[in-house]
Every structure is written in structure tokens, then in C-alpha cells.
Amino acid sequence: MSTYYPIVYTLRSVKEHQLREGVSLRSFRPARDALCLITEGRGTARIGSNEFVLKPGMCLRVRPGETVSLMPAGKQAKLFYIHGAAVMLDLGDPEAAVAASGLPLMECGSVMLPAKAAAEAAALLKQLIPLVISNEHTDRHRSQSLFHELLHMLALYAEAGKLPADDAVLRTMKWMDRSYNNPVSLNMLPALAGLTPSSYCRAFKRVTGMTPGAYLTKVRLTEAKRLLTDRGRTLKEVARSVGFQDELYFSRTFKKREGISPSEYRRKGSRRIAIVSQLFLQDHMLALGVQPIAAPSFPSLFPGQGVPGYLRPMLNQTIPLNVERRIRYSELSALSPDIVIKTSFRHDPFDQDWREQSNTVVLDGVTKWTGYLEAFATLLGKEAEAEQIIRNIDAQQQAARDALKGLIPAGKWTVIRALADEVRLYTGRSHAMTDLLFQDLGLEMHAVDDAEPYISHGLAKLAELDPERILILWSDAGSLGRLKANPLWQSLRAVAEGQVYAPDSREWDPWGPLGRAHTIRECVNYFSRI
Incomplete structure (x- = not known):
């Protein structure tokens, strides 16, 4: 089995420089890996034998021993200069500890951040300046955390520039899946994908069958439907939790897409549904915007909640059922489920007891994932949503087939x-x-x-x-x-x-x-x- 070698990144220093027109930064040779982020102004840079045209949002990697000179072209230029180090640890040899040092903080020579990301990076670096010189342990930990956040941002945009169009679209979809609850500027997505706005929109429509805005709305409303099953949340709280700052706009958007208001949806979606299966059938319910009260888990395979990471955030209010053992109907009776969705377990002595319960729906003999989705959609009255989900998956499959x-x-x-x-x-x-x-x-x-x-x-x-x-x-x-x-x-x-x-x-x-x-x-x- 191959050995895992983790890479540890450490921040050494951060300084902000302001260069006046016609005054170059004195040439120097850094002793360790560094990054230079331009936040304002334009100019030129020579790093080793390479020349760069500087503009806001550009981040340059400086290697140890390379001669660096910077010259602003306008009234002034502002930049951050970041010193850091990266080492690879050998966990198999605690005596040696370090397997390799002098690794790059950034794999490529330069990364161009879009305006919003560049502003976020600059704000992050301003936070870092007092933290990195502090002697407080909490400040040191916070500075390393922010440094890793910066490196993640740079790696994200660096990779986006290398990906084929369809792969880049999938990357932005994944980003929206994670960031839907924050204000998202759709204008930054083409830059994240490394494409022009028109190329990005065409590629996105080809991959998903919808526009980026429609996809983001779908992601937000899918999560909203899950949150609406929690009666302890107000509509205003639900709206803000999924990225809508205006409750009225949230309600109008919800009704336009779903055909009913959030309040009506909450009333109709109040049935308590439990799932007992050796498949993660809660996946189908969650995709349709309904959270089960109890659902399968495999704690030996997925420590913690017993489910894959992509389902975990959506199951906070769901009781995990350990289906690595046989489950009796009596174990669910205290939850008072309106409906129990059941698939047969091999050699399960309790199966007959389940079949005799009037609130149990047995789904056996289904051979396709679409069959399960359609069964849940019929049960929940969400046939139109299921059809759209199938179309979206078909589009993703075709895009992946082309990429592969x-x-x-x-x-x-x-x-x-x-x-x-x-x-x-x-x-x-x-x-x-x-x-x-x-x-x-x-x-x-x-x-x-x-x-x-x-x-x-x-x-x-x-x-x-x-x-x-x-x-x-x-x-x-x-x-x-x-x-x-x-x-x-x-x-x-x-x-x-x-x-x-x-x-x-x-x-x-x-x-x-x-x-x-x-x-x-x-x-x-x-x-x-x-």
C-alpha cells in the first residue's frame, strides 16, 4: 500500500507595499517561496527570466533565489507580499518527519483572480497582517487558517483555467452546491470556470439544460423545501438560510417554480415518512425537497452519521437507522410515522411483520434508480420535479461521457x-x-x-x-x-x-x-x- 505524505503549509510573513509612479521596488532575491498579489494599479514585473504585465487580481509565485523587480505604470500600485513554506511529512518515519521541503505554495507561475475574489483575498490579507506578528496562540492558529483559505482560493482559480469547458462547469456547479446560502454573484462564475461569459453560459446550458441562475435557484429551493419541514423555522429564517435576503422575493420565486407558496408547501409536506432499506433511498426524498424523519445509515462504513458526506448536511433532523442489523417495526412506532418506505432485507425474519403494517409501502423489484425516484414522486405528488431531475442527470451524464x-x-x-x-x-x-x-x-x-x-x-x-x-x-x-x-x-x-x-x-x-x-x-x- 502506498504511503500517504501530507503537505503542511506555514505562513511566515505578510506585508503590504505601495509603489509610486516611476519608483520601482528595489530588486531582491527571496530566500524562500513567496506570493505577490497585486490589488491596485498596473505595471510590469520581472521574476527571473519571465516578464509579467501587472493588473489588479494577479497573483505571482516567486521562487527562492529568483531576482524580482516591480515597476508601476500609473500613479501608484498596491500589492501584498506573502512569505510562506510548504513541507511534506513522512508519517511512516517519525524520526525523519520531513520527507521533502521547499515545495511550492502555488503550482503555477501566476493566477488571475476576478474582481470579487481579488477583493476577498485583499480583505483576508489585511486580517492576516496583525495576526502573523502576534504572540497569542489563538492568533497564530487563526493566521494559519486564513492562509490556507487564501491558498485554496488561488488553487481553485488556477485549476479552473486548466479544465475543459464541461469540467469547468461541473466545478462551478459544485461550488454553487456548497455556497448557495451566501450571496452569490453569477458574474464571477465564468471567471471561476476560466471561460468567457458567453462560452460559460453555452457550456452550462449544454451540461445541465438550464442557465446558471436557474441552477442556483434550483439548489436553493431544494434546500428550502427541506428546511420547510422544520416547523420551528419561520419563513424569513428559511429564506435567509438559503441565500435570499428578501422573504417576499423568496416566496414569489418559490411559488413561480413550485406552483404553490412556501406556506402551502409546508402544510402539504408535513407527512412523517421513514425509510428502512439497505439503499440510501433518502437520496430520492431529499432531491425532491422532503426530509425523512428516519433513514438508513451504515456506521461502520461512514463514521458519525453513517451516511456519505454529500447527504450529511441535509439530514440534520433525520434519525439514523443502523441497517447493518435487522430492524423491527416496533423500533419506529415511537416516531409515529405516517408512511414507512421499506425494501426487503435478505433473510430478514421481521419482513412479514413489516408487510402487515397498513402504513408500510414495500418497494421491491425496482432495478433502476429512476424507478425509485418515480415511486417517491408519485407518493409525494412531485412527478414534475422528478421529470426535471431525470433531465438534469441525463444532461450531466452526457457531458461527463463527452469529457471522458x-x-x-x-x-x-x-x-x-x-x-x-x-x-x-x-x-x-x-x-x-x-x-x-x-x-x-x-x-x-x-x-x-x-x-x-x-x-x-x-x-x-x-x-x-x-x-x-x-x-x-x-x-x-x-x-x-x-x-x-x-x-x-x-x-x-x-x-x-x-x-x-x-x-x-x-x-x-x-x-x-x-x-x-x-x-x-x-x-x-x-x-x-x-
Whole structure:
């Protein structure tokens, strides 16, 4: 198993400089890595053998030993000069501790921040100046936190400039998914994507089927519908929690999109629904804007709430049900659910008891994620919302399929999962993940002659197939280590040729729309990096 080497970034100093017209900053050679952020004015800079035209929002990386000279072109120029250090730690060798030092604070030579981001960076650096010279422990911790925030901002915009258009759109969608509760300027999104406004809007419409503004509104209203199930929140609190500063505007927007007012939605959506399943079916309810009172969790797989990270923020008011064991109906009776959505558990002695309850709806025999979504939509009276969700996912799948054409090596693929006591070989039949990979995202499948979704104890069959490429999913480090030590595994062509791919897929779950969108994004991100 490969060793993990974390990189630690440390801030040394921050200074603000003001340069007058015709007066250059005296040439110097820094002893350590540094960053120079221009906040006002224009001019030129020479760093080593490279020349730069300076303008507000530009951040330059200065390497140790490079000669630096700056000359303003107007009345004056303002800039921040930041000294820092980055070291890579070797956790496997506590005596040595440092595996590498002198690493760059920023991978590229320059990053151009849009106006709003540049203003945010400047405000952040002004906060840093008194903190970095303070002797208080709390100030030191705060200064390091703000420094990492600055580095994250620079890395975000640096990466955006390198991405293909569709990938860049997915990045801005992810950013809106996280930042919807803050005032969001749609004008900054093209810069975040590294595209012109017109190119960005065209790419966004192609990927999602909607405008950036419509997508942001959808994200906000989806969260608003979840919050409306909490009767302890006023409409004003709900509006502000999802980024609307005006309650009246929030209500008008909600009614225009949903067909009913927030108050009416709250009355209609007051049914108490619990889910008992070994699938994260709460994904479908949350996508439709309804929060269940209780839902499945797998605490051994996802410590804490027992659910993937992309679902966690939306389930704060939901009771987690540990479905790694069998659950009796009596365990839910105290919650007084109006409806219980149930799927059968294998060899569950309590299944018959569940079926006899008048408020239980059993969803068995569903083979597609869309089937579950449509069932929930019918139950909740949200058929129109489900149709839009399916269209949005279709658009994301097509965009990802186009992006992956230039990223994935040609050849036939086989998907496996390494467990403690077996290797599962997926056949490409009736399974949400293989449907997504082979039908929707365009990977070419190595045919496996079996009617089941996967073959248990499939290592011998895998050796018989000897595929060109292997994708390993949902496998922990211990199981992977045991698999790699197996001589049969070592004899495989894909292993010998280095065509084995093992992304961190713990949260890849295409059985629901939120998980499917997350899986699509992470799949594209993984193949973009290799």
C-alpha cells in the first residue's frame, strides 16, 4: 500500500507595499517561496527570466533565489507580499518527519483572480497582517487558517483555467452546491470556470439544460423545501438560510417554480415518512425537497452519521437507522410515522411483520434508480420535479461521457470489488454502477457470461478473462493489500501493464440522483487527474 505524505503549509510573513509612479521596488532575491498579489494599479514585473504585465487580481509565485523587480505604470500600485513554506511529512518515519521541503505554495507561475475574489483575498490579507506578528496562540492558529483559505482560493482559480469547458462547469456547479446560502454573484462564475461569459453560459446550458441562475435557484429551493419541514423555522429564517435576503422575493420565486407558496408547501409536506432499506433511498426524498424523519445509515462504513458526506448536511433532523442489523417495526412506532418506505432485507425474519403494517409501502423489484425516484414522486405528488431531475442527470451524464472520451484509455474494462474474504466480479447486468459506467458514461465492457449482477469469489473467473483494464471500487486498504499479494492477481495482464485503477470510491453511489451526480463528478475528476 502506498504511503500517504501530507503537505503542511506555514505562513511566515505578510506585508503590504505601495509603489509610486516611476519608483520601482528595489530588486531582491527571496530566500524562500513567496506570493505577490497585486490589488491596485498596473505595471510590469520581472521574476527571473519571465516578464509579467501587472493588473489588479494577479497573483505571482516567486521562487527562492529568483531576482524580482516591480515597476508601476500609473500613479501608484498596491500589492501584498506573502512569505510562506510548504513541507511534506513522512508519517511512516517519525524520526525523519520531513520527507521533502521547499515545495511550492502555488503550482503555477501566476493566477488571475476576478474582481470579487481579488477583493476577498485583499480583505483576508489585511486580517492576516496583525495576526502573523502576534504572540497569542489563538492568533497564530487563526493566521494559519486564513492562509490556507487564501491558498485554496488561488488553487481553485488556477485549476479552473486548466479544465475543459464541461469540467469547468461541473466545478462551478459544485461550488454553487456548497455556497448557495451566501450571496452569490453569477458574474464571477465564468471567471471561476476560466471561460468567457458567453462560452460559460453555452457550456452550462449544454451540461445541465438550464442557465446558471436557474441552477442556483434550483439548489436553493431544494434546500428550502427541506428546511420547510422544520416547523420551528419561520419563513424569513428559511429564506435567509438559503441565500435570499428578501422573504417576499423568496416566496414569489418559490411559488413561480413550485406552483404553490412556501406556506402551502409546508402544510402539504408535513407527512412523517421513514425509510428502512439497505439503499440510501433518502437520496430520492431529499432531491425532491422532503426530509425523512428516519433513514438508513451504515456506521461502520461512514463514521458519525453513517451516511456519505454529500447527504450529511441535509439530514440534520433525520434519525439514523443502523441497517447493518435487522430492524423491527416496533423500533419506529415511537416516531409515529405516517408512511414507512421499506425494501426487503435478505433473510430478514421481521419482513412479514413489516408487510402487515397498513402504513408500510414495500418497494421491491425496482432495478433502476429512476424507478425509485418515480415511486417517491408519485407518493409525494412531485412527478414534475422528478421529470426535471431525470433531465438534469441525463444532461450531466452526457457531458461527463463527452469529457471522458479524451481521458479514459481505450480498451475493455472489468469492474471488481475486493472484500475481506472474496473478490466480486461485476457482470454489467442489473446494477446501478455498471449501468452508469458502461451504458451512460461510455466505458467499453469486457463481457462476462453470467446472469447475476456480480460473481462472488470471482478471482478465478477474473484470471480466466484476463482483462485489459480493471477498475476497483468500494475496496478498503486491507482488502486491497491482500488482493495484491495473491499470485493469481499478480499474473493478470492489467496488473503487469499498470492498467489497474482504484479511485477513492467510498462515496460513489449511483442509486439516487444526488449520489449519481456526485459519482459522475468524482469519476470525471479522478480520470482527469491520472
